[in-house]
Amino acid sequence: MNRSSFLKNGALAAGSILAGNAVLASTTTSYNPDTAIAAGKPFNLNYAPHHGMFKNAAGADFLSQIQFMYDQGFRSIEDNGMSSRPPAEQEKIGNLLHKLGMTMGVFVLDKGGNGANTLAAGKQENIDVFLKGCRQAVEVSKRCGGKLATVVPGDFARNLPLDIQNAHVITALRKGAEILEPHGIVMVLEPLSDTPDLYLRTSAQTYLICKGVNSPSCKILYDMYHMQKNEGNMINNIKLTWDEIAYFQIGDNPGRNEPTTGEVNYKNIFKFLYEQGYKGVLGMEHGNSRPGKEGEMRVIAAYRESDSFL
Template identity: 35%
Template sequence: MRFNRRQIMNASLFSVLTTPVLQAEEKKAKKYKNIPAYFACNMESWWTDLPFMDRFKAASKAGFSAVEFWDYQDRKRNVNDIAKLCEDLNLDIIQFTAWQSPSLALSNNHKKFKDAIKRAIETALVLGAPMFTVVGHQTSSKHSQEESVKNFSKALTSVRGILEGSGKMMIIEPFNPVDHQGHFLNGSKDTVSICRSINSPNIKINWDLYHMQLTEGNLIGELRSGIDQVGYIQIADAPGRNQPGTGELNYNFIFDEIKKMKYNGYIGLECWPRNNNSEEAIRDLLASVYG
C-alpha cells in the first residue's frame, strides 16, 4: 500500500497529538494502581453477592490493605476464623460494630452495655482491631432529647476506665434523620459535645460524612470544628450512598482538606459500589483521591 504525502503528514500529526494523551493515561493508570493503605473496605457493603468470608479474599485481591465490618456477634461469624483469614491475607481489621441497640437513652440498658464493651475489647484483641463502633442512640418516648443525650453520656462515661485500661478506642457514630430516622444523635453537634465533656482519648467519633451531609451539610467546616474528637472517618457519596464520584460531593477537595487538618487515621469505605461494580467503584475512588 502506498501513502501520499498528506496521509503521511496526517499520520504523523495524529501520533504527535495522541502520544501525550496516551502517555498521560498510562501515567494516570500507574498512579491509580495502588489503593492507599488508609482505606478500610467495608465487608457489609462491598461484594454483597459473595459469602461473607469470601469478601475478605476479594478485598485483598482488589488491593485493599484494611477492612471493617459490622456485627461480630452474628452466629454465622467466628472471630477466630476472621482473624486467621485476615492474617493469611495480610489484611488489617480496623473496626467493627460493638453495640447497635438497644438504646442507651434507657438507663436499664447500661449494665448490659458495659458487659458488651468488655466483650468487644476482648474481641478487638483477637482481631487486632484498634477500635469499635457504638450506636445505641435510638429515640425513646420516655425521654426528651436532653434527657436522652444525658443518659447516653452516662453510659459512655461508665466504660471510660476499662477502655483506657485496654488501649482500645470506642467510636460513636451519629446518624441522619433522612434515611436513618428514629435516632437522637444526628450530625455532629451533640456527639462532639458528649465526647468533649467525657474528654477521653479512648472515646471519640466515627465521623461518617454521608450522615453529616444529609444532616447538616457544611462538611469541611463542621469536620474542622470537631476534628479533635474524630477517631475515624467513613465516606460515601450523596445521594445514593455509593462510592465517591457518583454524587454531589467533591471528594477530591474533601480528601485534600482532611489532609490539611492533619488527620492521619483510617477512612472507612462504608459505601455501596454502584450496580455492585467493585472495579468501577475502585476507579472512581482513586480518581477522587488523585484528581
C-alpha cells in the same frame, strides 16, 4: 436501612459499566494474587473496603477478598459484622492483616442494633447490654487486631428532657470507656440519618457527648454520607469537631455508593483531610453503583480519581 440489610443489599444496582485500574483474570471462587495484572499502588489516604465489596473479582472467601484489596492498593478493611464471626475466623482475619501490614478499621459493638438499646433512657437493663458489648469487644479486638468499635446509643427517650438524656448517655459511655481504655480500644460514636428517632443526629451533638465523657476511648465516627444528609457544610463541621474525630466513613449522596456517583465533592474533602494531617482509616461503608466485576472495578477507579488530589 439497618447495617445488616445494607451489607446484604449494598452491592445491588441496575446497569453495568466497564472501568477500573486493573485487568484481572477470570473470576474464581478464590482469588489468586499471581493472576492480577497492573495492581494498584497505595492510595494517599487509608481507605478501607468491606466484606463483599469485591466478591466477584476476588471470590466469596473473605481472606481472598482482603488479599485482593491489598493488591489493589488498599491498606485497611472495616467489618461491621466482625463481632458475630466465629472466634477462629476473627483470628484468621487478624493474622492475615498483620502479615500484609494492613489495619483493621471499625467493627460494630454488639449491643442490640442501632435503635434497640436506648442509653438515653437511663435504664440499667440497657446499660448492662451495652457494657456486655464492651467486654465482648475486648476479646474481639484481641483476635482481629481492631481497636475501633462503632457505638450507636439508640433512640431518643422522648418522655425525658434532652439534657437528662444527654446525662444518661454520658454516664453509660463513661462506664464503657472504663472497660475499653485499658486495652487501647476506642468506641466511635456515630450520628446517623436513618430515622429521626435515633438519638445521635449531628456532629456538634456528638462532640458535646465526647467532651462530657472525657476519655480517649470515646470519639466521633464522622460518616460523611449521614452528615451530608443531616447537616451538610461538612468541611466546616469537621473543622469544628476535629479534635474529637477518630474515624471517617464514606458514601456519596444520593444513593450511598462510591464517590463520583452523587453530589459530594470527595476529591476536595479528601484533599482537606490530607492537608489536615489525617492518618487514620476512612471506611468505605457504601454499596457499588453497578453490579458484578465491572461495578467493582468502577469502585476502584472512583477512588483513584477522588484520591488524585496532589
